[in-house]
Amino acid sequence: MTAVLDADEASALLDASIAGTLPDKRGRFGPFGGRYVPETLVPAFERLEQGIARYLHTDEFQAEFKSELKNWVGRPTALTFAPRLSARWGAEVWLKREDLAHTGAHKINNAIGQALLAKRLGAKKIIAETGAGQHGVAAAAACARVGLPCRVYMGAVDIKRQAPNVDRMLRLGAEVFPVESGDKTLRAAIDEALREWVTDPANTYYLIGSAVGAHPYPYLVRELQSVIGREAREQMISMAGGLPDVAFACVGGGSNAIGLFYPLLGDRDIQLIGVEAGGTGDGLGQNAATLATGTPGVLQGSYSIILQDENGNVQETHSISAGLDYSGVGPEHAFLQAVGRVTYVSASDSEALAALEELCELEGILTALETAHAYAAAKKWAKDNPGKRILIGNSGRGDKDMPTLTQYPVRTNANAAS
Amino acid sequence: MLPHERIGDAIARANKEGRTGLVPFITAGYPDPAEFIRTLKAVAAAGDVVELGVPFSDPMADGMTIQRSSFVAIENGVTLRWIFDQLDAAGGKIETPLVMMSYLNPLLSFGYENLAKRARETGVCAFIVPDLPLEESDDIRAALEAEGIGLIQLVTPATPDARLRLLAGASRGFLYAVTITGITGGDAGLPADLASYLDKVASLSNLPVCAGFGIRTAEDVVNVGKHVAGAIVGSALVEVLERGEDPAAFLKSLR
Numbered sequence: 001m002t003a004v005l006d007a008d009e010a011s012a013l014l015d016a017s018i019a020g021t022l023p024d025k026r027g028r029f030g031p032f033g034g035r036y037v038p039e040t041l042v043p044a045f046e047r048l049e050q051g052i053a054r055y056l057h058t059d060e061f062q063a064e065f066k067s068e069l070k071n072w073v074g075r076p077t078a079l080t081f082a083p084r085l086s087a088r089w090g091a092e093v094w095l096k097r098e099d100l101a102h103t104g105a106h107k108i109n110n111a112i113g114q115a116l117l118a119k120r121l122g123a124k125k126i127i128a129e130t131g132a133g134q135h136g137v138a139a140a141a142a143c144a145r146v147g148l149p150c151r152v153y154m155g156a157v158d159i160k161r162q163a164p165n166v167d168r169m170l171r172l173g174a175e176v177f178p179v180e181s182g183d184k185t186l187r188a189a190i191d192e193a194l195r196e197w198v199t200d201p202a203n204t205y206y207l208i209g210s211a212v213g214a215h216p217y218p219y220l221v222r223e224l225q226s227v228i229g230r231e232a233r234e235q236m237i238s239m240a241g242g243l244p245d246v247a248f249a250c251v252g253g254g255s256n257a258i259g260l261f262y263p264l265l266g267d268r269d270i271q272l273i274g275v276e277a278g279g280t281g282d283g284l285g286q287n288a289a290t291l292a293t294g295t296p297g298v299l300q301g302s303y304s305i306i307l308q309d310e311n312g313n314v315q316e317t318h319s320i321s322a323g324l325d326y327s328g329v330g331p332e333h334a335f336l337q338a339v340g341r342v343t344y345v346s347a348s349d350s351e352a353l354a355a356l357e358e359l360c361e362l363e364g365i366l367t368a369l370e371t372a373h374a375y376a377a378a379k380k381w382a383k384d385n386p387g388k389r390i391l392i393g394n395s396g397r398g399d400k401d402m403p404t405l406t407q408y409p410v411r412t413n414a415n416a417a418s
Numbered sequence: 419m420l421p422h423e424r425i426g427d428a429i430a431r432a433n434k435e436g437r438t439g440l441v442p443f444i445t446a447g448y449p450d451p452a453e454f455i456r457t458l459k460a461v462a463a464a465g466d467v468v469e470l471g472v473p474f475s476d477p478m479a480d481g482m483t484i485q486r487s488s489f490v491a492i493e494n495g496v497t498l499r500w501i502f503d504q505l506d507a508a509g510g511k512i513e514t515p516l517v518m519m520s521y522l523n524p525l526l527s528f529g530y531e532n533l534a535k536r537a538r539e540t541g542v543c544a545f546i547v548p549d550l551p552l553e554e555s556d557d558i559r560a561a562l563e564a565e566g567i568g569l570i571q572l573v574t575p576a577t578p579d580a581r582l583r584l585l586a587g588a589s590r591g592f593l594y595a596v597t598i599t600g601i602t603g604g605d606a607g608l609p610a611d612l613a614s615y616l617d618k619v620a621s622l623s624n625l626p627v628c629a630g631f632g633i634r635t636a637e638d639v640v641n642v643g644k645h646v647a648g649a650i651v652g653s654a655l656v657e658v659l660e661r662g663e664d665p666a667a668f669l670k671s672l673r
Contacts, residue, residue, distance in 0.1 A: 199600040312527030
């Protein structure tokens with residue numbers, strides 16, 4: 001396994017990706033991806049893979065999925081022009097409003113899709129991990145919708161900082177299990193969900209929340225989230241009169257980013273920029289900027305870029321946003337970085353907070369702390385590239401972040417002050 | 419004899435003496451790195467093969483006991499490199515064949531060729547990699563086999579028969595039969611249908627079969643010993659170390 005590609009390899013792999021032939025049969029995006037799971041789970045992964053092949057792209061499944069997206073999730077989500085932000089930045093800024101989807105973020109697209117699949121596979125119960133709690137809420141809602149019991153694993157640290165979402169999950173009928181081991185955030189929650197799955201693989205469906213993990217999850221999540229980019233592409237053409245010059249999305253595990261970017265890969269004139277959590281600084285443990293500072297390794301089922309020390313132990317991360325606070329990243333993002341199609345940058349905690357305030361003030365949208373990272377990077381880019389048409393994936397709403405945000409004073413009349 | 423062949427040999431000798439091969443597991447350097455070699459020698463004297471756990475930050479196939487021991491060992495600076503250096507310092511005084519249990523990432527980070535070389539130099543005869551299915555193992559298996567080091571395959575009650583045959587054929591050293599559908603350190607006891615499962619595994623394997631997960635008592639060792647060649651005792655032994663008790667006395671009670 002080597003993560004370094006020469007120019008010819010990279011170009012051929014990017015063509016394959018745009019042609020829709022990745023991942024390959026072994027779940028690889030070039031060198032990245034694969035399936036590194038305990039032997040107990042191998043039959044469960046094979047069943048899942050066969051189930052996807054049998055159902056996912058059938059007319060019958062797609063009709064039900066699309067109907068649920070339309071009538072229960074509320075899709076298509078709006079594309080919103082941001083006139084005041086555009087004037088401030090000297091750009092033409094458009095927002096793909098996943099915050100308007102049911103339960104308040106893009107996570108629901110994946111959750112309802114996988115819940116429908118789980119039902120067809122005959123699962124008796126669904127397990128899920130959650131970081132910010134958005135996936136936990138989405139999974140709880142989707143399980144209620146299809147009538148399956150739901151158990152959500154959530155790090156003890158995240159339970160504290162995302163308390164409103166914990167209450168929502170419980171009210172939606174899920175059981176929430178605090179994870180006290182490891183880093184007590186998203187990574188530990190995934191480890192614990194995997195342990196639970198290992199104890200009853202035949203009856204359990206693991207509804208993973210991001211484009212991470214072993215094959216076929218990164219593929220499955222991408223397929224279910226690509227609705228974001230397909231809608232945005234059509235809406236840009238019909239509303240903005242053309243495709244954007246650049247698209248931004250925040251990246252933790254990377255599900256909203258792959259959902260937005262994947263349908264735009266073939267439009268090679270669109271620059272694609274993923275934004276990771278820069279935390280409080282560049283040092284190991286101060287951020288979650290996996291693609292910017294990480295190295296190749298195997299974590300939680302796939303070969304990707306991870307934050308690790310020289311002994312291969314995975315490092316703890318820091319971000320103000322629970323949803324980006326993860327030491328790994330989906331293998332397809334590692335791939336898109338390696339072939340040069342997507343650029344990955346980071347925004348710090350304080351830049352994200354400032355961006356969140358600015359969007360509230362100028363457009364009346366309280367965005368999620370995760371999403372605010374995309375705005376912070378877009379603002380910087382706009383300064384260096386004036387007059388461009390910018391698309392931002394507004395992946396979720398910030399109501400869940402109130403416990404964190406109340407720790408920072410409200411800057412009254414920030415507009416006049418700046 | 420190749421290094422991985424020493425494992426089957428040691429288990430066969432135990433069986434010849436009328437005993438079930440005993441494979442104790444310890445997390446390397448736990449609870450006190452300064453006591454590592456002393457603990458290892460004591461455990462090696464009481465076991466037929468010793469399984470050494472390399473601590474990892476994300477032990478997803480392990481229960482609380484081995485998770486705790488891993489996190490403590492990492493805190494105390496135990497790394498794969500350190501373990502090899504300690505085994506060097508012990509200067510070949512451990513005659514019991516050693517098997518290393520590690521998740522893949524520390525091995526990947528160390529480099530496979532160097533890993534095989536250091537294993538051969540320090541008496542490590544095989545590796546168990548719980549998050550590495552056979553399909554992803556070509557690179558590491560080739561590097562290890564070049565030095566005569568084995569890659570032990572695991573089978574579980576969820577493994578279909580065709581796959582079980584495939585894994586039995588690919589394994590080196592012994593075949594690891596996971597007794598339960600679950601993680602290490604379970605206290606639910608061994609499953610009722612264990613006998614038929616273990617008999618099936620043993621009948622499909624040319625290598626000695628060692629059963630592991632949930633084996634805690636002399637009675638458990640006797641029970642699995644009726645069906646397979648060896649018994650692996652992990653979490654129960656790590657708990658003994660955690661309580662500061664004598665590992666050798668505990669292992670003698672299992673023989």
